[in-house]
Structures are given as C-alpha cells and as structure tokens.
Amino acid sequence: MAEQDAAVRDVVIVGGGAAGLSAALTLARARRRVSVVDAGEPRNAPADGVHGLLALDGLSPLELVKRGRDEVLGYGGKSVAGEVTDVSCASYGFTVVLRGGEVLRGRRLLIATGLVDELPDIPGVREQWGHGVLHCPYCHGWEVRNQWIGVLATGPMSVHQALMFRQWSPHVGFFAGDQALTPEERARLRALDIPIIEGPISRLEVDGDRVTGVRLDDGQVIEVDVAVVSPRMIARADVFAGIGIESTPHPAGSFIEADATGRTSVPGVWVAGNASDLSAQVSAAAAEGARAAQHINADLVMEDADRAVAALTKEAPR
Numbered sequence: 001m002a003e004q005d006a007a008v009r010d011v012v013i014v015g016g017g018a019a020g021l022s023a024a025l026t027l028a029r030a031r032r033r034v035s036v037v038d039a040g041e042p043r044n045a046p047a048d049g050v051h052g053l054l055a056l057d058g059l060s061p062l063e064l065v066k067r068g069r070d071e072v073l074g075y076g077g078k079s080v081a082g083e084v085t086d087v088s089c090a091s092y093g094f095t096v097v098l099r100g101g102e103v104l105r106g107r108r109l110l111i112a113t114g115l116v117d118e119l120p121d122i123p124g125v126r127e128q129w130g131h132g133v134l135h136c137p138y139c140h141g142w143e144v145r146n147q148w149i150g151v152l153a154t155g156p157m158s159v160h161q162a163l164m165f166r167q168w169s170p171h172v173g174f175f176a177g178d179q180a181l182t183p184e185e186r187a188r189l190r191a192l193d194i195p196i197i198e199g200p201i202s203r204l205e206v207d208g209d210r211v212t213g214v215r216l217d218d219g220q221v222i223e224v225d226v227a228v229v230s231p232r233m234i235a236r237a238d239v240f241a242g243i244g245i246e247s248t249p250h251p252a253g254s255f256i257e258a259d260a261t262g263r264t265s266v267p268g269v270w271v272a273g274n275a276s277d278l279s280a281q282v283s284a285a286a287a288e289g290a291r292a293a294q295h296i297n298a299d300l301v302m303e304d305a306d307r308a309v310a311a312l313t314k315e316a317p318r
Contacts, residue, residue: 007105008092008093008105008106008107009033009034009035009078009104009105009106009107010027010032010033010034010106010107010108010300011023011024011027011032011033011034011035011106011107011108011109011110011293011296011300012034012035012037012094012096012104012105012106012108012109012110013034013035013036013037013109013110013112014037014084014087014096014109014110014111014112014113014239015036015037015038015039015110015111015112015113015114015236015273015275016036016037016038016039016040016065016069016079016112017042017043017065017112017114017273017285018064018065018068018273018282018283018285018286018289019112019114019272019273019274019275019280019285019286019288019289019292020036020038020110020112020272020273020289021036021065021068021069021071021072021286021289022068022272022285022286022287022288022289022290022293023110023112023272023289023290023292023293023296024036024072024077024289024293025068025071025072025075025077025290025293026289026290026293026294026297027077027293027296027297028072028075028076028077029075030293030297031076032297032300033076033078034072034077034078035077035078035079035080035104035106036069036072036077036078036079036080037080037082037084037096037098037104038065038069038079038080038081038082039081039082039083039084040081042061042062042065042114043114043115043116043117043274044061044130044282045061045062045130046129046130046131047061047130047139047140048060048130048131049061050064050282051138051139051140051142051143052138052139052281052282052283053281053282053283054283061282064282080098080102080104082098082099082100082102083098083099084096084097084098084099084239085097085098085099085239086239086242087109087239087240087242087243088242088243089243090105092105092106092107093105093106093107093108093109093268094106094107094108094109094243094268094269096109107268107300107303108268108269108270108296108299108300109243109268109269109270110262110269110270110271110272110289110292110293110296111237111240111245111256111264111269111270111271111272111275112271112272112273112275112289113235113236113237113275114235114236114273114274114275114285115233115234115235115236115253115255115274115275115278116233116234116236117129117135117231117232117233118231118232118233118234118253119229119231120152120154120155120229120230120231122152122154122201122203122204122229123202123203123204124203124204124205124206124211124227125204125227125229127206128204128206128210128211128227131209131210132204132206132209132210132211132225132226132227133204133211133226133227133228133229134226134227134228134229135161135228135229135230135231136281137161137164137165137167137168138281139281141164141165141167141168142168144165144168144169144225144226145168145169146168146169146170146171147169147171147225147226148169148171148173148223148224148225148226149165149168149169149171149172149173149224149225149226149227149228150172150173150175150213150214150222150224150226150227150228151165151172151173151174151175151227151228152175152177152201152214152227152228152229152230153174153175153176153177153178153179154177154229154230154231155229155230155231155232155252156230156251156252157230157251157252158174158179158230159174159181159185159188159189161228161230162174162189162194162228163188163189163192163194165228166192166194170193172192172194173194173195173196173197173222173224174189174194174195174196174197175197175201175214175216175222176196176197176198176199177199177200177201178200181196197214197216197222199216199217199218199220200216200217201214201215201216201217202215202216202217203215204227205221210225211224211225211226211227212224212225214227230252231253232252232253233250233252233253233254233274233278234247234253234254235247235253235254235255235256235274235275235276235278236275237254237256237275240269243266243269244265244266245264245266245269245271250278252278253278255275255276255277255278256271256275256276257276258270258271258276261291261292261295262276262288262291262292262295263292263295270292270295270296271292272285272288272289272291272292273285273288273289276288
C-alpha cells in the first residue's frame with residue numbers, strides 16, 4: 001500500500017459488542033489492520049449474565065466485552081472509546097469522525113451498533129429492565145422457570161411471548177391492556193391455560209429490587225414474580241445516513257437490510273448483529289460478526305490482487 005495510505009485501516013468497525021468484537025478478532029487474526037469504535041453503551045448491560053452462550057453461560061455482559069476486547073488487542077487490533085458523529089465516503093473508503101474530533105479512515109466499514117430498546121411507558125418497567133422485567137425467553141426463561149410470569153400486551157409479539165414463556169412455566173398470565181385479541185389468539189392462550197386479564201395497566205408493583213405484581217387502572221393488583229414486555233427494537237442507523245444507509249421498518253422496530261453475508265446495498269459497507277437481526281442473541285451476533293469479517297477480508301484480498309495485477313501491467317515493458 002502506498003505510503004500516504006499508512007493511516008488508513010483495512011476495516012473500521014463501529015460498535016464494540018459481541019458482533020463487532022467477533023468481527024475484529026477474525027480480521028486481526030487475518031493480519032488486517034482493524035479499529036473498533038466503542039461508545040460503551042451495550043444493550044445487555046442491565047442483565048446479570050449472558051445466557052445460552054456455549055462455555056460462557058452466565059458470564060457478565062461487561063466481562064464478556066472486556067475479554068473480547070483483550071483478545072482483539074492481543075492480535076494487534078485497535079480499540080477506540082468514543083461516539084461516532086459522522087461517517088462519509090472517501091477515495092480510500094470511509095471517514096469516521098468521533099465526537100471528540102478524532103478521525104478514523106478505513107477501506108471497509110462494518111456497522112455493529114446494535115439497537116435501542118424503546119420500552120413501554122409503564123411505571124416500573126424501566127427501573128426493573130433486565131432483572132424483573134424481561135422480553136426474551138431464550139435469554140432468561142430458565143432463570144424464571146416455574147415462576148409466576150405476567151406478559152404485558154405492549155407490542156405485536158406479546159401473544160407470541162406468552163405462548164413461548166409457557167414452555168418454561170405453567171404459571172403465565174396475559175395482561176391484555178388495550179390490545180384487541182383475535183379469536184385465534186384467545187383460543188391459543190386459553191388452550192394453554194394462560195388466563196387473559198382484561199383492563200388497562202397502571203403500573204408494576206415493585207418491592208426493593210423485584211417485581212411483585214401488576215396494578216390495573218381499577219386498582220386491582222395481580223401478583224407476579226416477573227413481567228414480560230415487548231419493546232420496540234430500533235437499529236442505531238442515523239449516523240450512517242450520509243453514506244446511504246437507512247433503516248427498514250419492521251413490526252417490532254427497525255433494522256438495516258443486508259444479504260446473507262452482511263453486505264449492505266452500499267459498496268464497502270457490511271452490518272452484523274442486532275442492527276440487522278433483531279432477534280439475534282449474543283451467540284448469533286458473534287457468529288454474524290465472524291461471518292461478515294470473513295467476507296470483508298475476502299473482498300479486500302480480491303481488491304489487493306487486482307491492484308497488484310494492475311501495477312504489474314503498468315510496469316511491464318511494451
């Protein structure tokens with residue numbers, strides 16, 4: 001590579017969670033110059049542990065990130081703490097500007113920014129999020145098995161959540177709130193002995209660090225051990241609008257479209273993790289990061305080979 005390109009990284013990854021760090025590890029092991037920008041706001045930070053991750057089940061989310069970052073650094077990758085405020089195209093690829101003014105340059109860009117959970121506006125939900133308030137049965141179902149689980153109708157997936165959590169506990173109640181249920185939905189809930197509690201929801205009852213019940217507008221309190229909600233999951237995509245990346249609406253929120261390898265419609269830009277897959281757990285996000293990294297590296301290999309061919313052709317005597 002030309003001397004003037006010495007400051008250009010092969011890949012800049014925006015997002016230092018499971019997807020971003022997994023991609024960075026794969027690229028660093030491929031001897032690529034890679035930088036990871038981490039804003040320090042992991043989606044799963046409120047959770048006590050990461051579950052369903054082979055050989056690391058129950059590990060603290062923050063410890064997982066620390067271990068991953070250390071591994072990337074051990075192979076020569078770079079980690080940059082900061083928030084990206086602007087991304088633009090350049091002759092070499094992409095320019096990434098951080099809030100403090102630092103500028104990163106990369107031939108390729110991987111978006112691994114994850115998503116933001118927009119929680120329902122019910123008092124008690126935000127305070128208990130990740131502990132007494134959950135949303136994913138595969139993430140937390142085992143931990144709340146056989147407990148009294150109240151599923152609040154807060155989104156289009158709420159009935160599905162109730163049916164799913166019934167797999168982990170025979171004690172599941174569906175709080176319909178203002179949501180209208182179809183006859184088919186009512187039939188499924190009743191067939192699985194999931195009572196339907198009608199009436200607007202006022203708030204969650206909390207005692208210390210645990211949920212104790214759901215209070216309805218009429219003052220009635222139904223005792224539960226844990227509440228389940230359906231947040232809107234919004235991909236963090238706004239900062240990439242300048243290079244043509246836009247989020248696509250989804251009934252549960254929004255995501256960034258990509259092909260099976262993570263390649264977006266913008267040349268040189270890939271995406272991995274929850275930003276493109278709303279349902280991805282940590283294990284799936286990490287796998288998607290590794291897969292995207294492999295395809296990014298292959299893309300760079302072909303570009304480097306074409307450049308080498310062009311240079312030989314230019315230098316060959318005529």
